[in-house]
Amino acid sequence: MTTTTTTAAPGTDQLTPAIRRPKGRFTAARTARYAIALFSLVIVLIPVYVLLVTSFKGPGDATPSRAWALPQLWIADNWIMAWDTLAPAIGRTLQMVIPASIISAFLGSMNGFVLSRWSFRGANVVFTLILFGMFIPYQAVMIPLNQIVLDLGLPNGVPTLILLHVIYGIPITTLIFRNYYESVPHELIEAARMDGAGMLRTYAWVVLPISIPSFVVVLIWQFTSAWNDFLFAVFFSTPNTGPVTVALNNLANGAQLQNYGVSMAGALFASLPTLLVYILLGKYFVGGLMSGSVKG
């Protein structure tokens, strides 16, 4: 293993600890560390290479022996075909994901606030019951859920999926907001109460404005998980009414003849929005991941 290097003492410049190191085995350990990191990087990026290369290949590159080679001729046909097939589904996914994330963020913020501030008997039990909703396998509610959706007369596709993402998003959004509000100084809210503001006004005027970082985290989290959801989508929509995951799966697995070029171009289209969010707002994305880890 590669752990013989020493960490910089506190107070020294954390970013350049390697410079004053003695040579010798320390250097060997450092080299090993970089080698492992780089090797991992290459492995993780293999599927990206495959996706890009395959999606630009035409029929001339179809022989297995050229599987890993660059295209002889770079062709955009696959991309055009994938876009034509998936564009309507991407539009529907946006219609579904945007309202779903906004509504569940507000619900989560209200719940999180109440659960973090107003302690009542059994608050912990209520919280645990909410959290369990985050862990249940949705397979265990799917059959009766199907019945309820039928009874409500909700049309399959976007409207149903908005409702489901909102409801089953409540636990995680509540958790993220509660953890955030627990960390907010009590004095801030107490001050507002001293001024005679009731709970609702405290929430609207004091709590909401300071919640913006959490809103960003929750919106990103909900956006990503609703965008990437396949389970609800496959039960409650069809390739013609559903989000992009269902359309992509249909494109990739529905046809008799597998066209890898088109499905890989489609896979990139389907991933682009969440990838963009990750690249542009990575810090908040990671914030959501951390809050997902249920530690108080």
Added chain:
Amino acid sequence: MKTIKRWGPPVLLLTPSMILLAVFVYGLIAANFATSATDSHTAAQATGAQPTVFVGIQNYLDLLASEAFQHSLKNLLLYTVVFLVGTMLIGFMWAWLLERPMRGEGLFRSVYLFPMAVSFIASGVVWRWLLNSNEGEAALGLNRLFQMVGLDFLQNPWWNNITWGIAAIALPAIWQLSGYVMALFLAGFRGVPEELREAGRMDGASEWQVYRHVIFPQLSPVALSALIIIGHMSLKAFDLIMSISKPSNYQTKVPAVDMYVFKSSFDYANSAAVGAILLIIVAVLVVPYLIHTSRKEASGR
């Protein structure tokens, strides 16, 4: 009057969510158990055109006795073990690598974590190609890559192997979630106060001993969180299998896929029973953890 003022607003804010969760989580779980205890195996019964009869736990007994469902459970176990071991080892290794400052650490971290932002369906498209089961002349994907680097003996049918096929499906899952485990462990490493490390060094501990006796023990809550999160994701495995193999593919079926197949053929009773079995497995794993966490929190305040 005073009580109403004290209780009114919190109740008002919480109520919509509580009702929704009570109905859509706990109500539906109960309804699901009820359906799983009937003989609703046909489309006519599913639509209510024909009556159903209460059969108790008969569906569960039949499922557990059937060779096909045992195969699903065995697959689920194998998948979970491979997925857990893979993500924990790789995630921990990456976190350890990046725990101390190094050049390019931001790039490494971002790349290791990026697959997390992609859906299983999208990554499944690529992994289906990588895990192509052709060998020799017709090989594509990883089998072809093995040939190219002279590791021909590593060629294998991947998910087409009836016993081990499901472990191949765990590879893309590991690819997607190791970065997540890394992020959890990195946060854990950062959470260890510098004074503790210093104290260890003052006592003459080597760098390895500081890790072994000071830092690693501090990481066990993080490791537990990671285990629970990855473990419960693994039990719900569905998307990747739907994307890489087909739902009708016997080699790689797991309970979540069975549930979908039963539902598609209007066998609601068995579908509900499989869902309930999954719920029980997840509950056995998660409920003690949730109780443990809420106790710890309650005592921490």
